[in-house]
Amino acid sequence: MAEVGADIGRVRIRLPSTIAKGEVIRVRALVTHPMEVLSFDKERKPIPKNYQFVYKIVATYNGREILQAETTQAVSQNPFIAFPLKVTEPGKLVISFTDTNGKTYEGSAEIKF
Amino acid sequence: MKLELDVPKLTRRDLLRALGIIGSTGVAVSLGLGSFMTVAAQQTQPGMPQPDEKVDATIKRLFGNRSISPADGKVKLEAPHIAENGSVVPVTVEADLPMTPQKHVKSIYIISDKNRRPLNAKFSLTPEVGKAAISTNIRLAETTDLRAIVEMNDGALYMVKQEVKVTVGGCGG
Numbered sequence: 001m002a003e004v005g006a007d008i009g010r011v012r013i014r015l016p017s018t019i020a021k022g023e024v025i026r027v028r029a030l031v032t033h034p035m036e037v038l039s040f041d042k043e044r045k046p047i048p049k050n051y052q053f054v055y056k057i058v059a060t061y062n063g064r065e066i067l068q069a070e071t072t073q074a075v076s077q078n079p080f081i082a083f084p085l086k087v088t089e090p091g092k093l094v095i096s097f098t099d100t101n102g103k104t105y106e107g108s109a110e111i112k113f
Numbered sequence: 114m115k116l117e118l119d120v121p122k123l124t125r126r127d128l129l130r131a132l133g134i135i136g137s138t139g140v141a142v143s144l145g146l147g148s149f150m151t152v153a154a155q156q157t158q159p160g161m162p163q164p165d166e167k168v169d170a171t172i173k174r175l176f177g178n179r180s181i182s183p184a185d186g187k188v189k190l191e192a193p194h195i196a197e198n199g200s201v202v203p204v205t206v207e208a209d210l211p212m213t214p215q216k217h218v219k220s221i222y223i224i225s226d227k228n229r230r231p232l233n234a235k236f237s238l239t240p241e242v243g244k245a246a247i248s249t250n251i252r253l254a255e256t257t258d259l260r261a262i263v264e265m266n267d268g269a270l271y272m273v274k275q276e277v278k279v280t281v282g283g284c285g286g
Binding site: 024037046048049050052055061065071072073074075076077080084100 | 158159160161162200201202205225228229230232233234235236237238239241242243244245246247248249250251252253283284
């Protein structure tokens with residue numbers, strides 16, 4: 001498994017380099033996160049504890065919620081999502097990732113024409 | 114699967130009254146209450162492991178007995194036919210369906226039949242995204258059918274399925 005280390009929670013958002021008003025763009029977002037997998041005991045039963053993984057992703061565009069995702073441990077390490085966005089106005093796109101340890105990691109990108 | 118907690122508002126008076134009850138009923142009860150609260154806290158922790166589930170049970174849990182129609186080309190599921198590494202399987206779901214406030218795709222579910230818990234992820238969309246198309250990377254435990262189910266705001270459900278052969282499983286069991 002790749003090293004995650006101190007970088008945990010780093011959010012990267014990528015937008016197309018040129019954006020035209022009214023266009024549907026593709027937003028790509030990634031957070032550095034281990035997305036801890038289950039551990040099992042000798043009887044192949046999952047060990048009960050609070051596993052650390054991102055379970056909620058929320059994207060807002062100028063404060064309006066445009067997309068939400070509920071993720072599970074069956075989403076890969078360093079969860080990546082891509083989604084479209086119809087850009088009607090300049091403004092701020094914020095994407096937040098919440099994990100089961102109660103931490104929220106946030107990233108933002110400026111939409112300009 | 115909503116994970117929000119609905120905690121009723123506690124007034125100062127309620128709190129004092131509750132403390133009074135605990136105080137007057139003695140240590141035994143408060144100990145009992147303490148362990149009850151630990152159990153409750155564990156159950157509401159979103160990171161606690163949940164029981165194994167068969168895919169039919171997952172679909173029943175999510176959609177009840179609602180009928181699911183085949184997507185007939187309206188929904189496209191893109192995933193590799195052979196995934197060498199089950200821990201990173203790129204998946205794209207694209208729906209050729211309207212995205213207007215009146216009629217739009219409300220949710221997209223990604224489900225893998227053979228995973229211990231088949232629901233991989235659920236995306237909730239709004240008409241503001243302009244198009245229903247999402248991508249993510251998922252983990253697959255073994256060779257499985259992968260399903261994408263699209264839910265419209267009027268309740269219609271469309272499903273598309275594809276088999277993904279997995280060489281090395283990616284769920285640690």
